[in-house]
Amino acid sequence: MNLIIFGPPGGGKGTQSNNIVNDFDLKQISTGDLLRNEINLQTDLGKKIESIINNGELASDDVVNTLIEKIILDPDNFNRLIFDGYPRTILQTYSLEKLLKKFNQKISIVLSLNVDKDIILKRINGRVICDNCFKIFNVYFNPPNSKNHNCNKKYLIKRHDDNPKTILNRFETYVTKTNPILDYYKKTSSLYEIDGNQEIDEIYNKIKAILENIRD
Numbered sequence: 584m585n586l587i588i589f590g591p592p593g594g595g596k597g598t599q600s601n602n603i604v605n606d607f608d609l610k611q612i613s614t615g616d617l618l619r620n621e622i623n624l625q626t627d628l629g630k631k632i633e634s635i636i637n638n639g640e641l642a643s644d645d646v647v648n649t650l651i652e653k654i655i656l657d658p659d660n661f662n663r664l665i666f667d668g669y670p671r672t673i674l675q676t677y678s679l680e681k682l683l684k685k686f687n688q689k690i691s692i693v694l695s696l697n698v699d700k701d702i703i704l705k706r707i708n709g710r711v712i713c714d715n716c717f718k719i720f721n722v723y724f725n726p727p728n729s730k731n732h733n734c735n736k737k738y739l740i741k742r743h744d745d746n747p748k749t750i751l752n753r754f755e756t757y758v759t760k761t762n763p764i765l766d767y768y769k770k771t772s773s774l775y776e777i778d779g780n781q782e783i784d785e786i787y788n789k790i791k792a793i794l795e796n797i798r799d
């Protein structure tokens with residue numbers, strides 16, 4: 584099966600998608616990784632991408648589609664892709680559908696994590712990392728204490744690179760761009776909306792149950 588996972592930035596999508604990859608032997612496709620990989624290979628396209636990014640611009644849909652096509656046509660990836668953070672726009676959605684069709688595949692399942700704004704704010708703003716053992720905690724959901732952490736408290740640092748305004752902007756942008764895509768998949772595929780406000784393990788158990796019922 585090929586699947587897509589949607590979720591707002593900071594909504595725990597990456598964690599869930601890693602779990603799925605491990606349990607279901609899928610290959611995770613994120614456009615960021617594809618772009619970085621192509622740059623590292625220093626292909627002609629990679630060099631082009633590097634200069635686009637160095638100019639502070641975003642890679643065009645054409646460039647992204649070329650990279651996605653390379654992945655889809657690889658027989659090793661046949662029917663075992665999980666798209667994470669792609670498609671981002673309705674146009675990219677149409678391109679992806681076209682490419683899959685060309686190589687006799689389809690999206691079997693679309694998972695959408697629904698997470699409330701204030702949960703995302705707490706997940707991001709509550710994050711603390713230990714500078715000594717690099718464990719990550721959250722002051723709201725998983726506070727460090729004597730049971731789960733042995734280092735001195737002085738090592739715990741809070742990172743301030745995400746301010747609430749930026750987080751909320753990214754959230755709104757995500758919702759605006761993703762809603763038309765979800766509407767599309769509601770009509771053409773199996774869309775599962777999942778309550779992403781729960782504990783990570785609870786969310787994953789739900790996802791796992793859905794995927795175990797799918798066979799194609």
Ligand SMILES: [Zn+2]
Binds near residue numbers: 715732734
């Ligand atoms: Zn530590």
